[in-house]
Amino acid sequence: MAELPDWIRLQKALSVEAETGFNDLQGHHKRFSEFLRDSLRHAPPYSTPMEQDRWRTLSEDFDKYSALTFAQRQHLVANTRRFLQESRQISERPQVAEATKSPVVAKSKRPKTKSLQATGGLRSKHPLEQSITYLKGIGPKNGERLAKLGLLTVRDVLFYYPRDYLDYARQVKIRDLKPGETVTIVGTVRRCNCFNSPRNAKLSIFELSLYDGTGTLKIGRFFAGARFRNRGWQERQKRMYPMGSTVAASGLVKKGKYGITLDDPDLEVLGDAQEEIDSDTVGRVVPVYPLTDGVPASLVRKAVVAALPAAVEIRDPFPTALREHHGLVQLPVAIAHIHFPPDNDALSLARRRLVFDEFFYLQLGLLSRRKQQQAQTQIRMAPTGELIDQFYEVLPFQLTGAQGRVVQEILVDLQETIPMNRLVQGDVGSGKTVVAVVAILAAIQAGYQAALMAPTEVLAEQHYRKLVGWFNLLHLPVELLTGSTKTAKRREIHSQLETGELPVLVGTHALIEDPVQFNRLGLVTIDEQHRFGVAQRAKLQRKGDNPHVLTLTATPIPRTLALTLHGDLDVSQIDELPPGRKPIQTTLLSGRDRNHAYDLIRREIAQGRQIYIVLPLVDESEKLDLRSAIEEHQRLSEVVFPEFKVGLLHGRLSSADKDAAITAFRDRHTQILVSTTVVEVGVDVPNASVMLIEHAERFGLSQLHQLRGRVGRGADQSYCLLMSSSKSDTALQRLRVLEQSQDGFFIAEMDLRFRGPGQVLGTRQSGLPDFALASLVNDQDVLELARGAAEELILQDSTLELWPLIKQELNRRYEKLMGGAIFT
Structure with missing residues (x-):
């Protein structure tokens, strides 16, 4: 007999797939579609033949998931979530299943009651867990539409801000x-008409004229579709607003060619001008919800209004003392007022409470995870030893004060009996790799292996070359493993890792593949870690037995982002550049300055220097009027700089061609390298002195700062030229930040304010959680407050047994916020 499905894992899988953009997420062992296909293959034992067919059909649909369009995937996931919700309810109420023989209870069977209290059948569930199809005015059809927004239960609706x-x-x-104002007016109907447009056969027009003693307002609405041309429908519209009746109208004031009007207003007929307006929209503060195709705003508002009575069933996990200490309103009050605030003060208090909750549970989860990691024992690694001493001797330069301080912080961590989990932030060229090498040597001299993972082959090869140069002098082997590594070499590396002969392996995502097995992995180092997903980082850590973890980033992260992404990490900063480096002269240029830029390039090449020219696109685009790397390479090499060797580098080249382009530039066979952002990290050519960035407004400040860091790596004066044709004051103001500052942390803070956290870090792969309300730009004070509150609770009881409701809510929220690997 088939077993009952794992409802929680199925719903979590569907939820994470929706939150990550319907990209068929890769789990530990299966892709999302494979997991759903296999899970839905066998229907529960109580299923009727019709229901069994439905399970099989869904399984077959997920088998074809990769071939579906985005909209088809979205629709399939929404339908499956709704179907599983109803099927689970049936499994928990077998008497209902027996009575109805269908996962969908017939509409006529639904109790006719306005309350959400249990009245038998499916409705005997807790009011917050009721299906939204049982809300007044929703039903199965509207429930299916709302499922596209992930709204399946009453709780989902209440927490949909x-x-x-x-x-x-x-x-x-x-x-x-x-x-430009949003207002309400109350007036008397002078005229109401509804008719077919004389110019457009598919269009019907509704006109209403209101007078309030100070003036007349004409309101128009347009309806497209055959059913609106029906005279019966049009007459019904006219009867709703009879001559002389009093009407309240709310909307945005606009000025058109016929004068002032309200744009598509909400209307309510009143008994008289003094009557109180009793409407969900007219004459009040109206909530605006995130929507998707096929789900109108009125439907979401209707669901919220119907669900609000159940807000009293919400149990506030926070003890009274904690709420009062931080000035927080009760959770049921916050939920009610976030949807329909009686005034601005109530809205502000409601939002503050809910933002606090979002930050608090995230921080509590991060701190709890850190406590669990610290409970795992780890063999100590000595802070000094022969290998480290030899390395300092062969190093051709002295560590900066900042590098020395961070090295000591790492070595102190390695002496502890708990695994290190440290993030090292350092500006471009600050020397993070050297710091990581000291940690790697500490692991090797303690008898462990070390792994260094980078997000791109270019960066991995850059690290490998540096390590080979140093480790050859120390007589230590080091290997490189990427997607381009030949099969024979790959087998050799795997064998040496398993026997322990190979102490250090540098690579890309190839390091987390199943054939890679370490003999005794003691240290994991991850560079540009925000480019890896949470699951990818965790998979590399599982290659060893609780190894120490050192993560590096050349993208300075503002404190708010660091707390959000890395609240369970210790953070070190290398805030000092090596001596002898000159500040890079950064200049914002327009198209008319292009010849001046080319003159500078010619002067620098004449002095033996080299040039980067970076563009946002590989190929020419029909939609975007932007220069592309390929066409610009041709133009520069044939028309502008025919006397120089011009190379080309972009992401579509094969690994061999990329290596050839970088090697030719590094060996000075080419004077100019035209590239996309492939050069953002990992290309280290000290002789390069000019970075010209075309369409600079298309890049984020942090990314531009990274690109700028490709020059200025030698003793010569270097230049960064930001070429922009933008007329936007905001875009130009943003770019001038780079003219004014070389401080990566300041630039990152400004980037956060200009573009927001999602764009600063790039894609969802960065691990940045989704917040429904909280803003990392505007709510920094609440984040700090929530962090402090979470720390206090963990100090008092790291198991959270003293606060069972908080622990329960944490378990519910944390996995949803952080995604996580759930297909196991």
Whole structure:
């Protein structure tokens, strides 16, 4: 007999797939679609033949998932989530299954009650866990539409926060209307008409004229579709607003060619002008929710209004003392007021409480994870030894003060009996690799192996070359493993790793593949770690028995992002550049300055220097009027700089061609390298002195700062030229930040403010959690407050047994926020 499905894992899998953009997420052993296909292959034992067919059909649909369009994937995931929700309810109430013989209870069977209290059947579940199909005015069809937004239960609806508000609470006279304001007016109907457009056969027009003693306002609405051309429908519209009746209208004031009007307003008929407005939208602050195709705003608002009575069932996990200490309103009150605030103060307090919750549970999860990691024992590694001493002797330079300080912090960690988990932030060229090498040598001299993982082959090869140069002098072997490594060499590396002959392996994602088995992995070093997913980093750590972890980033992360992404890490900063480096002269240029830029390039090449020219696109685009790397390479080599050797580097080249382009530039066979952002990290050519970035407004500040760091790596004066044709004041103001500062941390803070955290870090792969309300830019004070509150609780009881409701809520929220590897 088939076993009951693992409902929780199935719903989590669907939830994570939706949150990560329907990309068929890769789990530990299976892709998302494979996991769903196999899980849905066998229906539960109580299923009817019709239901069994439905399970098989869904399984077959997920077998074809890779061939579906984005919209088809979205629809399939939404339908499956709704189907599983209903099937689970049936499994928990076998008497209902027996009575209905269908996973969907017939509409006529639904109890006719406005409350959400248990009344038997499916509705005997806790009110917050009720299916939204049982909310007044929703039903199965609307429930299917709302499932596209991930709204399956009453709890889902209550915790689906508005993204904005329209303030219709301000009532004004018609004569005082000003374009751009959202207002409510109350007037008497002078005229109402509904008719077919004489110019467009598919369009119907509704016109309403209101008078309030100060002026007349004409309101128009347009309806496209055959059913609106029906005279019966049009007459019904006219009867709703009879001559002389009083109507309240709320909307955005606009000025058109026929004068002032309200844009698509909400309307309510009143008994008289003094009657109180009783509407979900007219005359009040109206919530605006995130929507998707096929789900109108009115439907979401209807679901919220129907669900709000259940807010009283929400149990606030926070003890009264904690709430009062931090000035937080009760959770049920915050939920009610975030949807329909009675005033701005109530909205502010509600938002603060819910933002605090989002930050608090994230920080609590990170700190709890850190406590668990610290409970795992680890063999100590000595802070000194022959290998480290020899390395200092062969190193051709002295460590900077900042490098020395960070090295000591790492070596102290390695002496502890708990695994190190440290993030080292350092600006471009600050010398993070040298610091990592000291940690690697500490692991080797303690009898362990070390792994260094980088996000690209270019960066991995750069690290490998550096390590080979140093480790050859120390008589230590080191190997490189990437996707381009030949099969025979790959087998040799695997064998040497398993026997322990190979102490250090540098590589890309290839390091986390199953055939890679270490004999005794003691240290994991991850460079540009934010480019790896959470699961990828964790998989490399599982190659050893609780190894120490050192992560590096040349992308300075503001404190708010560091707390959010790395609240369970110790953070070190290399805030000093090696001596002799000159500040890079950065200049913002427009198209008319292009010849001046080319003159500088010619002067620098005449003095033996080399040049980078970076573009945002590989190929020419029909949609975007931007220069591309390929066409610009041809233009520069044939027209502008025919006397120089011009190389080309971009992500579509094979590994061999990339290596050839970089090697030719490094060996000075080419004077100019035209490239995409492939050169952002890992290309180290000290002789390069000019970085020209085309369409600089297309890049983030942190990315531009990274690109700028490709020059200025030698003793010569270097230049960064930001070429932009943008007329936007905001874009130009953003670029001038680079003219004014060389401080990567300041630039990262400004980038965060200009673009927000998601764009600063790039894709979801960065591990940045999704917040429904919280802003890492505007809510930094609440983040700090929540962090302190989480630390206090962990200090009092790291198991959270003293606060069972908080522990329960943490378990529910943390996995959803952080994603996590759930396909195991």
